[in-house]
Amino acid sequence: MGWDAKFASRAERMRASEIRELLKLLDQPDIISFAGGIPDPALFPDAAFRAAYQDALTTANAGAALQYSISEGFPPLRRWLVGEMAKIGVPCGIDNIVITSGSQQALDYLGKLLLSPGDTALVTWPTYLGALQAFNAYEPRYDRLNPAQGNLTPAAYAEAAGQAGGRVKLAYLTPDFANPTGETLDRAARERVLDLADELDIAVIEDQAYQALRYDGEPVPAILALDIARKGHIDATRTIYCGSFSKTLAPGLRVGWVCAAAPVITKLVLMKQAADLHSPSINQMAMHHVAEHAFADQVAKIRAAYRHRRDRMLAALDRHMPEGVAWSRPEGGMFIWVTLPEGMDGASLLARAIETERVAFVPGSAFHADGSGTNTIRLNFSLAGDAAIDEGIMRLGRLIGASRRA
């Protein structure tokens, strides 16, 4: 069977990258990996989840926990989220929230909802790889959003999109502790994104997967909060906020949410119905139980642990990186972004790092829609312990120093 000829055109960009192949080697126990982007399982609130699932399976609750439920999501969980959104300056109602299977599903639905083939999505260079993968299925072209250093004019974006045969439809960004850079946009840059979106009359997708993981510095208002301040009410806004329990409580249950204007939520609910009917009832009930009983304590616990690891990695980078290497100093999240000396290639460095130093990371070009950024790499600090951080960064510094001299 010649499958390639049978696939739809949207399948063309669905390819495993070389990097993914390299990263398969990471199961080997002697490798120190800074490659993953995952929470430390030792910090999961497993006792709280045990109690939550037990509660969901009592005689009184099991019927609902094991039954089909509504596509919008478990109402008590959505009500809890209404309270959380209010705390970050987003007054909204239960009809402004839909539960998704992780925020990754929200990105897929939003690509499906907003992008026709040939339309333009504005993304930062670099951006979250999973967003590119989600949007790629809807066959967009990408243009560069650059809120920190300067966006193009609205007319320039619109003209380029028109020449490519479509329209600019959305801007996607991770304003807090971005994956992969760790960087946070200040308020002025967020306002500039809204100015641009207002001029172009496009949607803004605000991916806030890491928002709760702030280790120092002052919180910056969410773009949705700034949009509500402009327009007076969430139902008049253009910002679609994607939230997730994956980095705070646990990713395995696959529970995230979208908070946006009611007409957007109505469409997403219809899409959810068509795709998977609803997110698992029992997982939503368990997540609600743990959120109610343990959210604040859990967030405090992981913030303290990850802050320590970030500081440990920054100190190790200070000690071991040769001249000509620069890195971000994130105020939260899970990642440090390293810029290698000009001309050094992150992907070939990874191949050598695995082979000779038994240390791994993700090359930065994977996060660039245009494949640029070849001299950058992403380091994760949420998973490794102190000794592994010290040793791994020492080895990496040694390799980069040797590569420079070579």
Ligand code: PMP
């Ligand atoms: N957005 C960003 C920026 C992420 O880093 C991730 C997970 N790596 C996601 C969305 C998806 O997370 P989830 O589907 O688990 O909510």
